[in-house]
Amino acid sequence: MDKLFHGSNVIVEHPDIRIRGYEKDFGYGFYCTAIESQAKKWALSKKGNHVVNIYEFEGHNGYKTKVFSEMTEEWLDFVIDCRRGRRHDYDIVEGPMADDQIWNYIEDVVAGNITRTAFWELAKFKHPTHQIVFCTQEAIKSIKYSSHYNL
Known part of the structure; x- marks a missing residue:
């Protein structure tokens, strides 16, 4: 199992998809990252508390998945479409x-x-980043809350 992180201002034991606010890189969903320092930045950008939630990820098994290993023309077009x-x-x-x-x-x-x-x-010239978004309630079942810590 892989470890994923989600930066927030609350503890998120039961992730959910919330469709509100502005459009994001990969559309609406529950966003996590494999890069702990990135999750810390996300948490610190929130008002109030600064919480890093930790999850165990069971993998992409059986889910319709799109993986971009790096920024490519296809990635750029996908992000533009989702942000639009x-x-x-x-x-x-x-x-x-x-x-x-x-x-x-x-x-x-x-x-x-x-x-x-x-x-x-x-x-x-930008530093490496990573995000994984769970776009359906079914896909969210592939992650399990493990723990959290406050910054």
């Missing part, structure tokens, strides 16, 4: 994260302010 509100039918999507700076570059590509070539030059 287009839905997909995957249970789990995993790959790099478009942080605020990367998202600004993506917006520049969409607006025609920079080329895709320029985007890739700017994006390659």
Whole structure:
């Protein structure tokens, strides 16, 4: 089993999909990461408490999954579509994260302010990121709450 982390302002023993707020990289769902320091950043960005939740992940077995091992043209198109509100039918999507700076570059590509070539030059200097989103209630069953800690 793999360990995943979710940064929040609350303890999340029973993850759920909440469809509200702005569109995210891989659409709506429950977002986790395999990078603990990234989950800490997510937790510290929340108002109130700063909690890192820890889960055991049973794997992608039997779920319709899309995995991006790195930022590619396909990843870029997928993120643009999801951020624009287009839905997909995957249970789990995993790959790099478009942080605020990367998202600004993506917006520049969409607006025609920079080329895709320029985007890739700017994006390659960013540190590694990881996110995995559980897009269906069925997929959420593949993770089990383990513990949490406060920052």
